[in-house]
Amino acid sequence: MLGIADAALALLLAAAGAPVGAAAGRLVPLFARHDPGPDDDAPPPPPACPACGAPIPFVGWLPAVRLRGFARNGRCPACARSVPPSAPLAAATGVLFGAVGLSAGVSGAAADPVWTAALLFFAAVGALLAAVDVRVHRLPDAIVGPAYPIAVPLVCGAAVLESAAGTPAPALSAADLGAAAYPLGGLAGLAAFYWLLWFIHPAGMGWGDVKIAGLVGLYLGAAGFAAAVAGTLAAFLASAVYGVVLLALRRATRRTQIPFGPFMIGGALAVLLAGPHAGLPGLAG
Numbered sequence: 001m002l003g004i005a006d007a008a009l010a011l012l013l014a015a016a017g018a019p020v021g022a023a024a025g026r027l028v029p030l031f032a033r034h035d036p037g038p039d040d041d042a043p044p045p046p047p048a049c050p051a052c053g054a055p056i057p058f059v060g061w062l063p064a065v066r067l068r069g070f071a072r073n074g075r076c077p078a079c080a081r082s083v084p085p086s087a088p089l090a091a092a093t094g095v096l097f098g099a100v101g102l103s104a105g106v107s108g109a110a111a112d113p114v115w116t117a118a119l120l121f122f123a124a125v126g127a128l129l130a131a132v133d134v135r136v137h138r139l140p141d142a143i144v145g146p147a148y149p150i151a152v153p154l155v156c157g158a159a160v161l162e163s164a165a166g167t168p169a170p171a172l173s174a175a176d177l178g179a180a181a182y183p184l185g186g187l188a189g190l191a192a193f194y195w196l197l198w199f200i201h202p203a204g205m206g207w208g209d210v211k212i213a214g215l216v217g218l219y220l221g222a223a224g225f226a227a228a229v230a231g232t233l234a235a236f237l238a239s240a241v242y243g244v245v246l247l248a249l250r251r252a253t254r255r256t257q258i259p260f261g262p263f264m265i266g267g268a269l270a271v272l273l274a275g276p277h278a279g280l281p282g283l284a285g
């Protein structure tokens with residue numbers, strides 16, 4: 001039953017998500033398209049100003065730009081032109097943050113604040129990655145790389161705390177620490193699965209999809225094995241339906257490359273926020 005407090009939490013988070021998404025939108029145009037030939041091993045171009053091509057360095061441990069001026073108003077230090085914030089990404093991130101609030105509710109967010117924070121991080125980074133993938137068919141290292149060292153402690157911490165909350169012992173037991181095996185197993189399992197798909201048929205699966213598979217698996221694994229299967233099936237099913245619809249509308253041919261990252265992220269978010277396995281296994285049970 002949705003109470004007023006739960007609705008207020010969802011609205012509050014939605015209002016917090018909009019500026020996060022707007023700011024993240026400034027990062028989207030920094031990544032250029034990269035379509036190497038079959039024998040071309042050149043790395044994709046680093047993030048750069050879309051107006052003048054000057055490099056825009058990233059922090060390294062955070063999916064954010066290192067230049068303080070850029071972070072404030074999107075201004076390129078070389079040509080002084082501003083990269084605009086993104087209204088669609090602001091709307092998408094706001095909606096996702098609101099959905100995290102609705103899914104957890106006040107009691108869930110209070111019982112498991114670390115899991116709620118982990119979901120908000122996944123929503124923000126996932127929306128950004130999906131926007132870049134849709135635009136230039138890339139899932140850049142500058143965003144994917146730092147997402148792991150932030151998400152792994154958040155999700156594993158949530159799993160351990162949730163296990164500890166279910167046992168009467170005051171101190172953390174070995175069994176509580178073992179709860180981290182679920183997200184870590186999901187990370188390894190889904191990364192291996194997508195790597196295998198890529199290895200068997202490199203043209204069918206992008207390397208970027210393999211890079212984010214561990215991140216997606218980390219979250220789905222925390223929610224349990226059934227959630228990992230459901231989230232993965234949802235991604236393949238939704239992308240297949242999307243492809244068939246494009247074919248029927250003659251907007252695509254059978255050779256059109258459809259970015260898969262948004263479906264991986266969307267499938268995971270759908271299962272984590274709205275599926276029967278929403279929440280961590282202990283909370284759901």
Ligand SMILES: [Zn+2]
Nearest residue numbers: 049052076079
């Ligand atoms: Zn510039």
